Amino acid sequence: MQKIHRSLVSTLLFISVSFSVSAKDVTVMISGGFKAALEKLAPQFEAKSGNKIILISGPSMGKTPQAIPARLARGENADVVIMVGDALNNLEKDNWLQPGSRVELADSSIGMVVKQGEPKPVIKTDADLRNTLLQAQSIAYSDSASGRYVSSHLFKKLGIEDKVESKAHMIERIPVASEVAKGHYAIGFQQVSELLPVPGVAFIGELPEDVQYVTRFAGAVTAKAKNGQEGKALLNFLSSAEAQNTLRATGLRSVTTKLPVKQHDTVQ
Template sequence: MQAHHLKIKALAAIAALALAAAVQATDLHVVASGGFAQAYKDLSAPFEHASDDHLVSAWGPSMGTTRNAIPARLARGEAIDVVIMVGDALDKLMAEGRLEPGSKVVLANSPIACAVRLGAARPDIGTVDGLRQAFLGASHVAYSDSASGEYIKHELLDKLGIKQQMDGKAAQIPATPVGEIIAQGEADFGCQQKSELKPVKGIEIVGLLPEEVQRRTQFAGAIVRGASHPEAGAALLRFLASPANAAAVEATGLEPAGEQR
């Protein structure tokens, strides 16, 4: 009888511990932009295993006016704990008071690459002149409405001296990844951050922009002002930035934050 009571007490203790663990585990709401999305996806399961927290993930551009854009989500008051996005856009939201001061963690840098449809001729963009000819030789060129596309639209085409020639055949694509536009045949050449092109099926990455005209985009994360789970959010950002996870980040086409260029 006494053994039976001890067994019941032991089972009750185990149940209490399980309940306590369940109570401590949190649903952490995260919105990430495309450039860091694959690295975040690849590291989500290891983080959940290590922390027992559950990631509730959503996606959206770092800038722009589409409904899913991170600034628009915050303006609507969506319940978000952590944002992962282009560093410059994050700094703007920080200055506006939408993010917790001092919570920014730099995660990676992302170079711009260009791609063509799978099986198409591969232009040589290893030099500035080769890149210029690739733009001019394409029938339709696509670039994004986020950081890389803003650079191409407002600076790169001028640097290449072809802004006027590209009128009418180069287009900024809202929300949809550039790689998907190329894969669908709606553009025969396009450029975006390598980490956003890499997961897309049906395209071939032909190379990075030459260093003379390359523009790397910083990706960073921060805690949203008034977040429900700031401690868990901070733990996630530490995990993503950990040197132990640098290889996983690099495998997605990003340069881990510790690398200097």
Template sequence: MRSPHLPAKALAACAALAMAAAAHAADLRVVSSGGFAQAYKDLSPAYERSSGHHLLSEWGPSMGATKNAIPARLARGEPIDVVIMVGDALDKLMAEGKLEPGSKVVLADSPIACAVRHGAPQPDISTVDGLRQAFLHASHVAYSDSASGEYIKRELLDKLGIRQQMEGRAAQIPATPVGEIIAHGQADFGCQQRSELKPVAGIDIVGVLPQEVQLQTQFSGAVVRGSSQPQAARQLLDFLAAPANASAIEQTGLEPAAARH
């Protein structure tokens, strides 16, 4: 886990958080999806130091059928205080009564990017036709089982007019990060949230999808209904969304919501 150098404003925010912290430290259980995971990892040590709370962190996709998926965890009644996930999927859980009403905090947007194995020729995907050719020239294409992969499977292949050509050559990968599949040579081209590709060693990110076919995915957090630490949970979400932490979030490949205000 790397330790980011927080700007002076962020350090000031940490100091203010420490003064406002609860008298007794809390164990706060958090599950984050991969898109916001690196930003969360980078910021969590500063939050723990300033608040005195201890974060118990786990990871899982925002959707899908795997046992670690956040909806599946909540359905099993796992004792979770905060979830950080794709905004649309979070809204669905909120409507189902799984999350505290009014507790949603928008954290960042994430574009979809594509990658190849480190050192491999890098296709130019800056245009729609270039992206189309990159898919067609790849022997095996990987995409995720979460928001970006669902978009590729249900919409992008049709927008590119290559659904039939990619049958048997493009696959949705459950649970495992797409970057790892590429790094291990199981695919020679793949696409996922840029923030999920950036931490993976052994790959080169060739670019983001062209604007005409890009899908920005919102990542948000919320307090789980019935949390034993609702005050600390809201405090964590406020900390992650603070303008002082926008630069640390941006460094992970996300576009922080705080920067838009």
């Protein structure tokens, strides 16, 4: 009986040691729009694979040192990057990514928030949205793809570019909703998936469809990945059918078709 017991203990120890030796840390540089979804899905991937996900947050673009391209340029390590599609294209052109490793993950629309407790404006139509923006004391938008669209295209489409220029402000690096929650700005625009996790704000809704801008999120394995195989397995999991309910619950849209040209990778 003691021999059987010792044999069982030895087997369990061998399995435990083998598992710990084979487990890998998968380092992911990720922009805010997909972060909430990955945080919810990470435990499921880690339980299935035995690997651990290490998150490094940063904008997909912009001039801040925390931006993903800046992090890679100064030598920070990552196995995977998950970010806005056009910014990922730029990394691919500059040979930061393993060829053929890109995986389309989700689409993200732009929404609007106000501080919790404040009156909720209506933005169901272009006229509603125009009126809301004209009446707002201040407007905040991000320094990433959604913000570039708001500042460079949305105001112009609504015919109010000159009227809101002095009260519209770009927020670098930090979530726009967090600034609205503090009362620094009356309304804020960002991708829905970045607005929903922030406490202290009320989500008003998405932009009207005819002035909406949908951002594609995608991921790829970096050219200098230490655990590239594990990174690709993570991307495949995030794009799988079993991940879709969680993606949608965090404000993202499942990738069903290629985005129209006017919405896909066009904001510079």
